Amino acid sequence: DTAVSQTPKYLVTQMGNDKSIKCEQNLGHDTMYWYKQDSKKFLKIMFSYNNKELIINETVPNRFSPKSPDKAHLNLHINSLELGDSAVYFCASSLQRLAGVPTGELFFGEGSRLTVL
Amino acid sequence: GEDVEQSLFLSVREGDSSVINCTYTDSSSTYLYWYKQEPGAGLQLLTYIFSNMDMKQDQRLTVLLNKKDKHLSLRIADTQTGDSAIYFCAEPLRDMRFGAGTRLTVKP
Numbered sequence: 001d002t003a004v005s006q007t008p009k010y011l012v013t014q015m016g017n018d019k020s021i022k023c024e025q026n027l028g029h030d031t032m033y034w035y036k037q038d039s040k041k042f043l044k045i046m047f048s049y050n051n052k053e054l055i056i057n058e059t060v061p062n063r064f065s066p067k068s069p070d071k072a073h074l075n076l077h078i079n080s081l082e083l084g085d086s087a088v089y090f091c092a093s094s095l096q097r098l099a100g101v102p103t104g105e106l107f108f109g110e111g112s113r114l115t116v117l
Numbered sequence: 118g119e120d121v122e123q124s125l126f127l128s129v130r131e132g133d134s135s136v137i138n139c140t141y142t143d144s145s146s147t148y149l150y151w152y153k154q155e156p157g158a159g160l161q162l163l164t165y166i167f168s169n170m171d172m173k174q175d176q177r178l179t180v181l182l183n184k185k186d187k188h189l190s191l192r193i194a195d196t197q198t199g200d201s202a203i204y205f206c207a208e209p210l211r212d213m214r215f216g217a218g219t220r221l222t223v224k225p
Binding site for chain 1: 160
């Protein structure tokens with residue numbers, strides 16, 4: 001059983017399109033994240049949800065909209081895709097947060113490679 | 118500084134030791150982590166250290182922590198070709214903050 005699963009694994013699309021990436025975790029964790037990894041492998045936090053509540057929203061264009069229908073799912077919708085959105089997007093989860101910081105290990109999905117042409 | 122810092126590349130010969138260094142940002146971080154990313158995969162936790170420890174050994178891995186200098190290192194003994202990957206140090210801030218990653222290449 002995959003602990004954190006993302007779909008699709010690969011996504012190739014044209015500029016201006018709208019696309020979604022889905023993420024599900026079966027670990028019973030409270031906290032989920034979206035990270036963006038660029039071509040130089042830098043990992044940058046985009047969003048974090050704790051029990052379906054948005055707790056971190058970094059300086060990400062508002063074309064990116066996360067949605068958490070329940071604490072096991074965190075989806076990412078991107079409107080009006082741009083060339084600079086090409087990257088690998090990672091979903092992750094962790095057990096909980098204490099005193100405002102994540103505790104314990106982050107479990108990562110396999111990543112969704114988005115290519116915008 | 119605001120960023121978790123690591124050197125970007127390290128190349129060693131098979132059988133040698135590898136040492137990957139990291140400077141973190143917050144002296145009050147209670148845990149510090151090392152993650153490994155293999156090609157085409159997500160990150161996986163490799164090891165971690167509590168801030169009240171100076172050293173932790175786990176088979177071929179040794180983690181050293183210098184809290185005064187906010188310096189963390191990962192030593193891999195008897196490095197194998199299967200250790201070739203990108204290694205990220207991480208500290209729990211408002212989010213889990215990752216360094217830029219050190220790409221370790223192991224030559225036969």
